[in-house]
Amino acid sequence: MAALLEAQGDNPFRVAAYQRASETVAQLGTSLREIHRGGGVAALDALPGVGQRIAAAIVEMLETGHWQQLERLRGSSDTEALFRTIPGVGPDLAMRLHEALGVDTLEALEGAARAGRLEAVEGIGPRRAAAIGAALTQMLDRRRTRRQGGLSRGLTGAEPPVALLLQVDREYRAAAEADKLPKIAPKRFNPENRAWLPVLHANKSGWHFTALYSNTARAHELDRTHDWVVIYAEDEAHHEHPCTVVTAGRGALVGKRVVRGREIECRQWYAQAAA
Structure with a gap:
């Protein structure tokens, strides 16, 4: 991520943050998975140079095998595959959700569901929208519970003006x-x-x-x-x-x-x- 952000002209301080975290991980005598298993996301956050953003990214990789933000900046993100992990969502519906709502994370899709936007997607009525929203929230609540300390990258707080x-x-x-x-x-x-x-x-x-x-x-x-x-x-x-x-x-x-x-x-x- 550090190399990619540097090549794309991002803020040098942001690049340096990922470089520091990388150096910390490289010097660890214990695997990140073991640290997470023993102390959750709070233990990852406590590592020198890691912090909340990178701790949440590490948890995402440990849990899913992917880092959506990195894949997005590489141009390799597969949002439809991600949406197919929601119970009751198949390939066609995953594509329609992505195309109609313009979102590419589960948290953003949850925000759209809470705002009542799922019903605007072709083929989704109120009952199905409620079922998808409930299944999605249940998935994310389990993930948020595992991510101790409230460090998940969900849609929290005010939106930008x-x-x-x-x-x-x-x-x-x-x-x-x-x-x-x-x-x-x-x-x-x-x-x-x-x-x-x-x-x-x-x-x-x-x-x-x-x-x-x-x-x-x-x-x-x-x-x-x-x-x-x-x-x-x-x-x-x-x-x-x-x-x-x-x-x-x-x-x-x-x-x-x-x-x-x-x-x-x-x-x-x-x-x-x-x-």
């Missing part, structure tokens, strides 16, 4: 158009293995942002791969808040950039900006 998200969206699209950003070669929908997907890392108002164009099947189908921007906002407590910014195709905000699922807030922000 839409004004800040729209600012990151503007900066990302301008820098991408000017070819000023590092690029990754996503594994999906990229048979030539071409590095075409620009990545932006930025720190603003106590938040760390990572922005990328959407590389979903739906974005390719609708030719929106250079319109839909997925932003991952990490707060000071290291909780991640993903969202998708798109150009509105209808309604009062047609032609304007909006944060999907937060259209009312965007409408209010645009009204204030015009006043």
Whole structure:
């Protein structure tokens, strides 16, 4: 992660944090799995140079064999496979959840379920939405219980303001158009293995942002791969808040950039900006 973030131009302090944690792990006389088994995530957090964010990442790798954040920045994330781990969710539904909601973590999907957004997905009625939401929360509650000390990377705390998200969206699209950003070669929908997907890392108002164009099947189908921007906002407590910014195709905000699922807030922000 340290090498990847450095290559993508992230904050040097963030890069150094992963380097320090790596040095700690390399010098351990006991495996991380044994440390976690004996003291949970709190024992990992207590290791020199590890801290909450990296402790949660280690737990994710120990429990799932994957690190979603790392795979995302490598362009190898398989969200649909992740969603298929939810009881009652098969391949078709996993794809529809990912494409319609624009989320790529179980925690973000749980947030969408709590906001009542599952019913907007084709083929999901109120009863099925409730069943999926309950199964997902049960899965995550078990995981959160195992992660002692409340250090899971769930959707906790206030979301970033839409004004800040729209600012990151503007900066990302301008820098991408000017070819000023590092690029990754996503594994999906990229048979030539071409590095075409620009990545932006930025720190603003106590938040760390990572922005990328959407590389979903739906974005390719609708030719929106250079319109839909997925932003991952990490707060000071290291909780991640993903969202998708798109150009509105209808309604009062047609032609304007909006944060999907937060259209009312965007409408209010645009009204204030015009006043």
